[in-house]
Amino acid sequence: MPILEGEGVTKYFGGLAAVSRVDFHVEQGEIVGLIGPNGAGKTTLFNLISGALTPSAGVIRFQGREITGLKPHRICKMGLARTFQSVKVFPNMPVFENVLLGALFGKPDGVSVAHAAEEATALLEFVGLSAVRSTPAKDLTLVNQKRLELARALATRPQLLLLDELMAGLNPTEVGQAMELVARIRDQGITIFMIEHVMKAIMSICDRIIVLHHGVKIAEGTPQEVATSKTVIEVYLGE
Amino acid sequence: MDIARLDLRKMWTPALLLIALALFATLPLYASRYLVILLTSIAMYVVLTGSWAIFSGPTGYISLAPAAFFGLGIYTSAVLGRTSPLPAVILVAGLASFLVALFVGALTLRLKGIYFAMFTFGLVELIKYFLLWYEVEFTGTRGRFVVVVDNTTIYYVMFIILATLLLTAYLIRRSRFGMALQSIGECEEAAAHIGVNVNLLKTVTFAISAIFIGMAGAIMATRWTYVDPYIAFNPLFSFMPVLMAIFGGIGRFGGPILGAVVFAYLEETLITRFPYYYMLLFGIVLIIAVVYLPNGLVGLAQILQKRISERRHAHTGR
Numbered sequence: 001m002p003i004l005e006g007e008g009v010t011k012y013f014g015g016l017a018a019v020s021r022v023d024f025h026v027e028q029g030e031i032v033g034l035i036g037p038n039g040a041g042k043t044t045l046f047n048l049i050s051g052a053l054t055p056s057a058g059v060i061r062f063q064g065r066e067i068t069g070l071k072p073h074r075i076c077k078m079g080l081a082r083t084f085q086s087v088k089v090f091p092n093m094p095v096f097e098n099v100l101l102g103a104l105f106g107k108p109d110g111v112s113v114a115h116a117a118e119e120a121t122a123l124l125e126f127v128g129l130s131a132v133r134s135t136p137a138k139d140l141t142l143v144n145q146k147r148l149e150l151a152r153a154l155a156t157r158p159q160l161l162l163l164d165e166l167m168a169g170l171n172p173t174e175v176g177q178a179m180e181l182v183a184r185i186r187d188q189g190i191t192i193f194m195i196e197h198v199m200k201a202i203m204s205i206c207d208r209i210i211v212l213h214h215g216v217k218i219a220e221g222t223p224q225e226v227a228t229s230k231t232v233i234e235v236y237l238g239e
Numbered sequence: 240m241d242i243a244r245l246d247l248r249k250m251w252t253p254a255l256l257l258i259a260l261a262l263f264a265t266l267p268l269y270a271s272r273y274l275v276i277l278l279t280s281i282a283m284y285v286v287l288t289g290s291w292a293i294f295s296g297p298t299g300y301i302s303l304a305p306a307a308f309f310g311l312g313i314y315t316s317a318v319l320g321r322t323s324p325l326p327a328v329i330l331v332a333g334l335a336s337f338l339v340a341l342f343v344g345a346l347t348l349r350l351k352g353i354y355f356a357m358f359t360f361g362l363v364e365l366i367k368y369f370l371l372w373y374e375v376e377f378t379g380t381r382g383r384f385v386v387v388v389d390n391t392t393i394y395y396v397m398f399i400i401l402a403t404l405l406l407t408a409y410l411i412r413r414s415r416f417g418m419a420l421q422s423i424g425e426c427e428e429a430a431a432h433i434g435v436n437v438n439l440l441k442t443v444t445f446a447i448s449a450i451f452i453g454m455a456g457a458i459m460a461t462r463w464t465y466v467d468p469y470i471a472f473n474p475l476f477s478f479m480p481v482l483m484a485i486f487g488g489i490g491r492f493g494g495p496i497l498g499a500v501v502f503a504y505l506e507e508t509l510i511t512r513f514p515y516y517y518m519l520l521f522g523i524v525l526i527i528a529v530v531y532l533p534n535g536l537v538g539l540a541q542i543l544q545k546r547i548s549e550r551r552h553a554h555t556g557r
Contacts, residue, residue: 050432051431051432052428052431052432071431071436071438072428072431072432073431073432073434073435073436073437076431076432076433076434077434081432081433082432084428084429088426088428088429089426089429090421090422090425090426090429090430091425091426092421092425093418093421093422093425097418100418101415101418101419101422101430101433101435102433102434104415104418104419105415105419105433105434105435106433106434107434113415152429152433153433155433156433156434
């Protein structure tokens with residue numbers, strides 16, 4: 001059974017089909033990439049999965065249970081966390097509290113504040129933000145805000161993590177560090193579904209890649225298969 | 240150094256609170272009648288503003304509903320005052336406000352920004368005119384008389400409401416829910432995605448804040464003896480809490496409280512000394528505050544504190 005699967009997932013904005021009858025599946029332990037030109041519907045698909053938007057049609061299942069149209073907080077508590085393309089940290093709250101909130105509210109059953117604080121501290125260590133734990137999140141650099149979002153998502157103890165352009169706007173060194181971080185998260189047994197434009201990153205760490213174009217899935221396969229697919233090359237480079 | 244400062248604060252706060260409590264509890268024994276009435280008025284504004292700040296402060300949702308809950312409290316008092324003991328009237332007023340706020344909140348807290356503010360203001364008008372229609376149609380009156388309660392009792396009731404409010408606000412702020420409320424104000428979408436049930440939390444907090452406003456209305460009604468829907472649902476009671484909170488500084492909980500105390504005292508002084516110019520003076524003070532104190536009185540205090548400590552550092556530097 002795949003950890004995440006979608007059947008005929010569709011979303012209309014007015015008359016426009018932002019996502020059109022997309023079937024997809026993510027297996028336990030995989031890193032799956034989601035690529036496509038701008039406006040292909042990648043972030044919309046993530047929004048449908050995380051509950052930020054409700055699909056117009058189709059079914060989404062997480063660990064075998066239907067989550068179509070559930071509220072984001074319910075989906076999060078079931079074990080599905082995400083980060084955002086444009087970072088959405090809590091700007092005026094200290095870094096530590098950003099992560100603490102995830103640890104306090106993101107799990108199916110309640111935890112003590114002391115326990116959540118321990119977890120938050122450990123996660124800040126993991127993403128390398130221990131030194132700035134008391135800094136308001138808005139004062140962090142972009143790369144650190146992205147790390148913070150990652151730590152906050154991990155604090156909810158996800159089984160599956162959706163990463164929306166984690167590496168956009170980072171310099172080559174930072175991309176390398178981010179890739180290493182993603183690999184370490186997978187090694188902890190967390191499945192990863194990621195949107196990415198940095199091709200070097202996506203080709204080297206993904207087990208499988210799904211390609212969207214104009215809301216439709218046009219290709220799927222190993223990085224090798226996708227990179228050599230004629231349709232994909234046409235979409236990216238023109239005919 | 241940080242630890243030393245923290246310890247000192249821990250000792251100071253409860254001690255100050257105890258002294259303040261003792262002072263306010265014994266005040267009617269030796270203070271003038273006027274002072275008792277003045278303090279009741281100030282306490283009322285602190286209750287209105289503090290309640291407003293419990294919800295609107297951290298979440299940033301500007302509610303203009305206080306007058307609706309205040310009016311509900313007033314009418315509870317007018318209807319039940321003759322037949323029921325005072326504590327029961329106060330509690331029923333709080334409960335009624337809580338239930339109405341719960342219902343309204345569940346319906347409207349999906350609205351964001353200005354739309355929420357507009358709706359809450361509409362609520363005040365809606366209840367006012369519904370009541371007016373009901374009274375004329377079914378009871379054949381426009382206003383009602385309220386049972387009179389002596390000033391000292393009103394004072395004590397208001398201070399009990401105030402103390403309960405401050406305790407509630409403190410507990411909410413200290414709890415994980417206080418942090419979650421702030422996260423809603425900072426980025427609601429992100430809050431929902433890390434497991435915060437944003438609609439439930441907003442609705443319940445909105446309803447809790449309405450309790451104290453309703454109770455304050457119930458006790459104040461006994462001072463006014465006669466009420467009608469226009470008096471009870473005066474929109475001023477919606478705007479005052481917002482103005483006072485901005486005046487004091489919305490960022491921290493102390494801000495709205497301080498704002499309410501200073502503002503209410505100012506209003507009272509201006510209205511007695513300059514009855515003809517009072518609104519004018521009031522407006523000028525408000526404009527100055529908005530233009531020069533973007534973070535309110537608390538912001539001003541912080542700036543001064545910073546300057547003083549910088550000067551000290553400069554001295555030790557020499």
